[in-house]
Amino acid sequence: MTEPSDRDLMARLAAGDREALAPLMERHHARLYRIALAYLRRPDDALDVVQETFVKAYVHAARWDRGSEVVPWLTRIAVNQAIDSYRRGRRRRLSEEPLDETAALGLAVDDPSPERRTMGREISERVGAALRGLPERQRAVFVLRHYDELSLEEIARALDMSLGTVKSSLHRAVHRMRERLAGVRP
Amino acid sequence: MRLGHGRWRRDAALHATGALEGPERAAVAAHLESCAECAQEVAELRAALDLVAQDPLRSARPPIPLAALVTRVNARLDEATPARPGWRPVWVAAGVAAVALVAVLGREALRPGVPAAIPSSAPSRPTAAHTSASSDALNRLEHTLERERAARYLTEAGDVLVTVASAPQRCARRAHAVEVGEEAERSRELLAQRRLFVEPDAASVVAARDVLDDVEDMLRQVAALDPCARPQDLEAIRGEIARRHLLMKIDLMTRELQG
Numbered sequence: 001m002t003e004p005s006d007r008d009l010m011a012r013l014a015a016g017d018r019e020a021l022a023p024l025m026e027r028h029h030a031r032l033y034r035i036a037l038a039y040l041r042r043p044d045d046a047l048d049v050v051q052e053t054f055v056k057a058y059v060h061a062a063r064w065d066r067g068s069e070v071v072p073w074l075t076r077i078a079v080n081q082a083i084d085s086y087r088r089g090r091r092r093r094l095s096e097e098p099l100d101e102t103a104a105l106g107l108a109v110d111d112p113s114p115e116r117r118t119m120g121r122e123i124s125e126r127v128g129a130a131l132r133g134l135p136e137r138q139r140a141v142f143v144l145r146h147y148d149e150l151s152l153e154e155i156a157r158a159l160d161m162s163l164g165t166v167k168s169s170l171h172r173a174v175h176r177m178r179e180r181l182a183g184v185r186p
Numbered sequence: 187m188r189l190g191h192g193r194w195r196r197d198a199a200l201h202a203t204g205a206l207e208g209p210e211r212a213a214v215a216a217h218l219e220s221c222a223e224c225a226q227e228v229a230e231l232r233a234a235l236d237l238v239a240q241d242p243l244r245s246a247r248p249p250i251p252l253a254a255l256v257t258r259v260n261a262r263l264d265e266a267t268p269a270r271p272g273w274r275p276v277w278v279a280a281g282v283a284a285v286a287l288v289a290v291l292g293r294e295a296l297r298p299g300v301p302a303a304i305p306s307s308a309p310s311r312p313t314a315a316h317t318s319a320s321s322d323a324l325n326r327l328e329h330t331l332e333r334e335r336a337a338r339y340l341t342e343a344g345d346v347l348v349t350v351a352s353a354p355q356r357c358a359r360r361a362h363a364v365e366v367g368e369e370a371e372r373s374r375e376l377l378a379q380r381r382l383f384v385e386p387d388a389a390s391v392v393a394a395r396d397v398l399d400d401v402e403d404m405l406r407q408v409a410a411l412d413p414c415a416r417p418q419d420l421e422a423i424r425g426e427i428a429r430r431h432l433l434m435k436i437d438l439m440t441r442e443l444q445g
Contacts, residue, residue, distance in 0.1 A: 022256045033248045054259045120242040127241045171199040178234040
């Protein structure tokens with residue numbers, strides 16, 4: 001028996017069949033988690049984003065256009081959730097301890113050496129700081145390109161932006177990242 | 187990088203990200219062979235992007251198993267939508283399902299005039315009471331989501347207007363002009379998306395309608411700007427934003443919508 005397509009699963013969600021959530025999540029949760037984590041740099045927040053993405057996918061399934069692709073639709077929900085989460089957390093974080101991005105590292109690499117872990121942690125902290133300096137949409141474009149390796153057209157579809165805006169956003173983001181990462185050596 | 191290299195500067199950055207394909211990629215590659223300045227720029231951008239490529243978060247995996255995440259999603263949906271008979275999700279342990287089944291059968295059997303439901307693994311038709319409760323809960327969730335969407339629309343529009351009201355970059359293509367091409371394009375996108383973000387007659391966002399209309403008016407003015415705009419045109423928009431206290435209104439309304 002052939003596997004149901006993403007569209008089949010979305011149609012089942014639209015009909016109120018919650019059991020279609022698990023196979024849909026199995027296919028997409030890891031990718032959406034990486035996107036959210038790259039954006040937010042906090043594993044707990046990223047997990048919340050993935051959770052809320054699938055909650056919204058179920059709630060809005062009836063509105064989903066059956067002719068449209070599922071992956072960009074889910075990606076757009078996840079990115080919007082990540083942006084909302086970042087905004088909500090911005091004020092909260094001002095009164096909290098500095099971001100701890102190292103919590104995710106133990107889960108990211110299979111048994112790295114202590115040296116690699118230290119180096120990876122430093123790079124992650126510097127890259128995270130540079131990413132936080134980007135405007136929200138530029139950061140989303142950059143994350144989708146460099147953490148999910150989407151093409152420019154795919155990014156435009158996922159973020160509902162024109163191709164021209166994606167290009168100018170990515171160009172600006174890359175230049176800002178270079179400025180902020182100047183002097184950092186692996 | 188010389189002023190005339192504006193176009194190449196953008197394309198060189200995109201080339202460094204590996205995002206260009208086909209003729210665009212070939213054109214930039216050919217240009218880089220004859221332009222040491224651009225080649226140097228691409229090398230510097232790639233050095234920064236190499237660091238990003240080494241970020242361990244690129245290969246991060248979710249910290250909990252999929253089954254646990256599915257359980258979280260179902261629990262979250264249960265908060266908003268009470269469980270419907272016959273919709274027992276697969277993640278519930280068999281013992282719990284059996285107990286629930288007995289409870290449902292017993293309850294249904296005790297109700298006068300109502301035949302006991304025959305549970306199955308396929309979705310069954312919900313009872314009127316369940317439908318009503320689920321419908322109310324879904325409506326509440328819909329209202330919350332409508333407010334969240336409206337808040338996001340206002341925040342994104344606010345981002346555009348803040349950029350316009352602050353100090354955009356000098357336009358490299360025209361003297362005494364400012365670069366607002368990205369803001370104008372984003373304004374056009376937001377105007378086109380307003381109906382997607384905000385239901386025109388949604389009762390949950392009725393209080394925001396005046397601010398939304400003001401925002402739409404200003405976005406139209408920004409959208410109409412030349413990408414290399416005259417400073418006086420920008421000044422007129424800034425003055426109008428200030429006169430209407432629009433940024434403050436956006437901030438207050440966004441917070442109200444977000445609860």
